[in-house]
Amino acid sequence: MDFFKLLGAGAKFDKSRFKEDISVFKPSRRADQQTIDVVDIVPKELDFFGDHSRQQSKRSDTALPASQVSGSASQFIKEEDDHTPFKNNNEVATYLKSHRIKVTGSDVPHPVKSFEMLCKEHEFQPFVLRNLIKFGFKQPTPIQMQAIPIAVHRRDLIANAPTGSGKTLAFLLSILHQVHTEEKQGLRAVIVSPTRELATQIHEHLSNLTTGRKIKTWLMTKQTAAMQAQDPALRQKYDILVTTPLRLVHAIQNNEIDLSRVRNLVLDEADSLMDKGFVEQVDEILAACTSTNLQISLYSATMPASVEEMAKTIMKDPIRIIVGSKGAATETIDQNLVFVGSEEGKLVEIRNMVAQGFKPPCLIFVQSIDRAKELFHELVFDGINVDVIHSERTQTQRNRIVQKFRTGELWVLICTELMARGIDFKGVNLVINYDFPQTTQSYIHRIGRTGRAGRSGKAITYFTKQDAPYLKTIVNVMRQSGCEVPEWMLQLKNPKHNDRKILKKKPLERDAISTVPKYDQKRQKHKQQIIEQSKAKKQRVQPNGEPSAKNKSKNKSHDSNVSEDSE
Numbered sequence: 262m263d264f265f266k267l268l269g270a271g272a273k274f275d276k277s278r279f280k281e282d283i284s285v286f287k288p289s290r291r292a293d294q295q296t297i298d299v300v301d302i303v304p305k306e307l308d309f310f311g312d313h314s315r316q317q318s319k320r321s322d323t324a325l326p327a328s329q330v331s332g333s334a335s336q337f338i339k340e341e342d343d344h345t346p347f348k349n350n351n352e353v354a355t356y357l358k359s360h361r362i363k364v365t366g367s368d369v370p371h372p373v374k375s376f377e378m379l380c381k382e383h384e385f386q387p388f389v390l391r392n393l394i395k396f397g398f399k400q401p402t403p404i405q406m407q408a409i410p411i412a413v414h415r416r417d418l419i420a421n422a423p424t425g426s427g428k429t430l431a432f433l434l435s436i437l438h439q440v441h442t443e444e445k446q447g448l449r450a451v452i453v454s455p456t457r458e459l460a461t462q463i464h465e466h467l468s469n470l471t472t473g474r475k476i477k478t479w480l481m482t483k484q485t486a487a488m489q490a491q492d493p494a495l496r497q498k499y500d501i502l503v504t505t506p507l508r509l510v511h512a513i514q515n516n517e518i519d520l521s522r523v524r525n526l527v528l529d530e531a532d533s534l535m536d537k538g539f540v541e542q543v544d545e546i547l548a549a550c551t552s553t554n555l556q557i558s559l560y561s562a563t564m565p566a567s568v569e570e571m572a573k574t575i576m577k578d579p580i581r582i583i584v585g586s587k588g589a590a591t592e593t594i595d596q597n598l599v600f601v602g603s604e605e606g607k608l609v610e611i612r613n614m615v616a617q618g619f620k621p622p623c624l625i626f627v628q629s630i631d632r633a634k635e636l637f638h639e640l641v642f643d644g645i646n647v648d649v650i651h652s653e654r655t656q657t658q659r660n661r662i663v664q665k666f667r668t669g670e671l672w673v674l675i676c677t678e679l680m681a682r683g684i685d686f687k688g689v690n691l692v693i694n695y696d697f698p699q700t701t702q703s704y705i706h707r708i709g710r711t712g713r714a715g716r717s718g719k720a721i722t723y724f725t726k727q728d729a730p731y732l733k734t735i736v737n738v739m740r741q742s743g744c745e746v747p748e749w750m751l752q753l754k755n756p757k758h759n760d761r762k763i764l765k766k767k768p769l770e771r772d773a774i775s776t777v778p779k780y781d782q783k784r785q786k787h788k789q790q791i792i793e794q795s796k797a798k799k800q801r802v803q804p805n806g807e808p809s810a811k812n813k814s815k816n817k818s819h820d821s822n823v824s825e826d827s828e
């Protein structure tokens with residue numbers, strides 16, 4: 262039997278799955294009517310952002326109280342009745358096991374069962390607890406239970422926990438405690454994240470937690486760095502810095518920043534930072550953090566063995582935490598593989614889904630900026646409330662799009678790898694991998710934009726004949742995450758190590774998404790080039806010294822697995 266017929270039979274798109282959504286959500290509007298607010302037409306039970314976030318749009322990243330979190334979300338935050346300290350190591354072991362926490366290392370500090378225990382046993386200031394309650398955090402998640410005490414004991418840490426499991430709060434709380442208790446002596450904590458979007462999100466989270474305290478935090482971006490350059494003394498007043506690797510290295514090289522008193526360095530999405538793309542920058546940052554008391558913490562939902570090995574060479578006696586199973590995706594995500602035959606099949610599937618009705622918000626991942634633009638041009642005329650985000654869009658556009666997606670004004674967001682890691686859109690119902698991901702890490706992070714904080718979510722990955730040799734990599738993740746996988750998929754062969762390496766470096770060449778005839782495509786491309794050239798010219802003469810969009814996007818038409826945009 263034809264192998265691809267077999268694939269198609271096993272992984273067929275099940276349109277009936279969307280039936281319940283058809284009755285409540287039938288997009289019929291044209292692109293020119295996109296100003297209608299989605300919240301107005303989505304019934305209350307589908308109010309994916311919740312009242313909490315709508316009332317306080319600036320605080321949309323804060324948690325919902327556990328009592329408001331439905332279904333499986335309640336498992337994410339187990340209410341504990343017992344807040345007593347552990348009596349012995351056996352009790353600790355049982356507790357860790359029941360929360361699926363595995364810890365390795367010497368003299369591991371005991372976990373905490375509640376945020377109150379942070380005050381009782383680790384002398385956290387009452388303001389921390391007050392702010393946690395204010396922003397709806399009642400109970401620590403498993404990674405927070407174990408990572409915070411370790412960090413408070415000033416131990417180096419490698420923390421591997423699923424997407425959406427609260428790693429950000431884990432490192433922010435320990436930094437806050439440390440910075441607040443130490444003498445004020447300039448910059449003492451630095452958090453590095455691979456993208457500006459993620460750095461901004463972390464900084465917003467931090468600002469919430471420092472409410473009412475004189476802890477000075479700094480989100481260093483190109484804009485804020487330029488502003489601070491006017492007044493170098495101001496930089497010395499900051500306690501905590503959040504930034505991206507290239508921006509930080511730029512500041513180090515220009516002697517704009519002093520990291521000699523930094524005692525706490527967090528690398529968020531550490532595997533992406535320590536991957537080849539950023540290894541030099543990480544080295545440079547480490548060299549600038551000259552304090553002998555430097556504590557290093559690495560956090561990610563994926564931590565390949567090679568990265569752990571490399572990490573150990575820069576860490577002192579680190580403790581390693583794994584929550585859940587290594588190499589798995591978040592278990593609240595319903596993962597689906599859909600055989601679409603060829604590139605054209607993907608558009609057919611998307612259009613079918615739209616015609617049947619679906620439950621927004623939805624993220625669609627593609628492998629390059631060009632393909633993101635192409636898909637946008639296809640879908641925007643289908644009456645879907647859609648936009649596209651990638652590193653060629655201006656920062657203002659990017660901020661606006663993220664905000665619109667958060668508030669429900671946008672239903673579908675087409676994106677590149679830029680949005681794959683860390684971004685916390687709590688209510689995303691569906692992630693579509695329009696283009697097959699280049700690595701298992703990319704897959705886990707992309708689909709991890711749904712199913713966050715214990716909520717359920719759905720992920721659909723399209724695959725064509727071209728992708729079939731790599732299918733097993735995703736099947737392995739699905740199996741690890743407890744998803745049902747047909748027997749024949751389990752029998753597939755793993756791709757060769759070398760082939761995986763090649764795919765990691767460069768995505769597969771694919772036929773264009775566009776359905777416009779080839780002749781018209783050429784004309785459109787030519788027209789687009791002229792528009793872009795004239796835009797670039799305009800930007801080059803901008804008096805603010807910003808590099809032109811052309812320079813910025815050099816070699817970025819394809820997004821690498823490391824972030825395309827780390828400035």
Ligand SMILES: Nc1ncnc2c1ncn2[C@@H]1O[C@H](COP(=O)(O)OP(=O)(O)OP(=O)(O)O)[C@@H](O)[C@H]1O
Binds near residue numbers: 400685
């Ligand atoms: N203790 C808690 N109680 C309730 N909600 C929480 C708690 N801790 C974190 N959250 C919420 O869980 C969501 C996911 O958290 P976070 O963004 O830190 O995940 P993450 O583990 O860093 O994910 P990723 O690997 O994708 O970066 C956020 O909306 C956050 O507000």
